[in-house]
Amino acid sequence: MFGGGGGGLNPRKMEQMMEQMGIDVDDIDAEEVIIRTDEHDLVFSDPEVTKMDARGQETYQIIGSPEEVESGAAGGAADSGAGADEDAGPSIPDEDVELVATRAGVSEDDARAALEENDGDLAAAVEDLE
Structure with missing residues (x-):
């Protein structure tokens, strides 16, 4: 064929x-x-x-x-800093960090920390920061 x-x-x-x-x-x-x-x-x-x-x-x-x-070393896991040895949950997109920082009026570092604590849930992160 x-x-x-x-x-x-x-x-x-x-x-x-x-x-x-x-x-x-x-x-x-x-x-x-x-x-x-x-x-x-x-x-x-x-x-x-x-x-x-x-x-x-x-x-x-x-x-x-x-x-x-x-395992888990590829794809940007290195930029998560101090909490990297915890269950390295979902990687947080920069757009989400910027959105939470703007919405809650906090620094991007604080926004990223809140997102990591809330497994990437934007609404929960904003609520924690307000």
Whole structure:
């Protein structure tokens, strides 16, 4: 089905066949991909990522060589400072910190601390600070 003995299938022909079967393929301009497991994190720096959508079922293909790092060490965990050894809950987006700081009239450090204490819940953090 996928080509004869002539050295493989023409990429354009492959694309036409996939389109006929209802499969969309898009390249994703990814800077980094992190896969977290119980034992460690796999960090793919500057990988080739392709998203394939086959009638609503999305599949991602990652091409690259991962670096194996300590579980939870990848992806910005280093900027959380003193409380990092606690159950390192959800990482708090900067936008949320700015919103809570503005809303409650406090510094961003105080806002981040309140968000961390409230597991990222914006309303609860603002309430604690008011």
